């Protein structure tokens with residue numbers, strides 16, 4: 784292998800963030816490797832792979848292990864469902880193929896579904912990816928304690944689980 788080099792703090796943070804993110808998807812057997820020996824790190828063609836719901840997901844041809852790890856995280860998370868009900872978008876402005884997309888979990892997703900669901904933009908802050916809905920206003924139902932980040936629910940105090948405006952009295 785090309786000689787090991789210490790990661791810069793940024794590469795280290797990106798690596799940790801990716802590993803954390805891949806772990807959060809429930810993927811297993813996360814591996815990082817390279818194709819070419821005796822070349823500079825940037826030319827080693829780094830790949831990353833993980834086992835996700837029985838299928839091997841792999842990204843290839845990255846110039847750095849942190850890029851490969853991040854690439855895999857993006858591949859696994861893009862189009863996944865955030866806790867707020869929207870689709871995860873890991874890159875700002877990253878367009879996700881919406882029409883009849885087959886999500887990584889195998890389910891079909893139509894353009895109408897996507898439009899209804901919207902996108903939740905995740906941002907990496909140091910070594911952790913944070914959902915766009917994290918700091919946003921939320922409404923927690925006083926009856927069933929379900930939390931919603933949907934702006935409409937927050938505004939109206941509506942609980943999707945109770946199918947009722949349970950927050951009305953309090954706000």
Ligand SMILES: [Zn+2]
Pocket residue numbers: 865866867868869903914915916917932
């Ligand atoms: Zn979200």
Ligand SMILES: [Zn+2]
Pocket residue numbers: 924925926927928929942943944945946949
């Ligand atoms: Zn409720």
